[in-house]
Amino acid sequence: MSNVHYTKVNSPHLKNTRENCGIRKINYTTKEILTMKLIENKTDLCNISEWDETAIGRHYNIGMWGERRREYLKNHRPALYNHYQMNLTLLQHLEDTQLQAQQLYEALIKQLAEKENVTERLKAENQMEWVEQMNNIRDRATEIVNKEIIYR
Numbered sequence: 403m404s405n406v407h408y409t410k411v412n413s414p415h416l417k418n419t420r421e422n423c424g425i426r427k428i429n430y431t432t433k434e435i436l437t438m439k440l441i442e443n444k445t446d447l448c449n450i451s452e453w454d455e456t457a458i459g460r461h462y463n464i465g466m467w468g469e470r471r472r473e474y475l476k477n478h479r480p481a482l483y484n485h486y487q488m489n490l491t492l493l494q495h496l497e498d499t500q501l502q503a504q505q506l507y508e509a510l511i512k513q514l515a516e517k518e519n520v521t522e523r524l525k526a527e528n529q530m531e532w533v534e535q536m537n538n539i540r541d542r543a544t545e546i547v548n549k550e551i552i553y554r
Contacts, residue, residue: 445512465500467547467552468500468503471499510546515539
């Protein structure tokens with residue numbers, strides 16, 4: 403599935419219409435990250451000041467949780483996925499999801515480790531037992547994050 407993105411073409415002899423104002427279509431795949439987007443409700447597309455300057459060169463930290471959310475939306479909630487894409491908010495949504503999920507994941511690991519008394523002392527005394535318990539805690543935290551944030 404490909405989407406359409408408009409980019410500015412420098413050509414002074416073209417007229418100020420959408421078709422002829424120096425804007426051309428570029429197809430991109432859904433895996434590519436947009437670095438520019440148009441500000442909504444602008445009529446003069448040839449004016450470079452009307453590009454959203456905050457999106458130029460913006461790096462979105464999507465990460466593992468954001469990628470899981472993207473795949474979920476794409477495969478199970480296509481209407482919502484398309485809504486985010488059409489409003490040019492998909493990358494911001496994925497970045498927000500990444501941040502929320504990572505914070506919840508880290509908090510859950512800390513809480514579960516304290517609750518089950520998985521400490522540095524146990525790590526020093528019996529490393530294999532500590533690894534087993536921490537893997538179990540991480541797996542449970544991953545399941546909770548997936549259920550509460552990713553697959554909602």
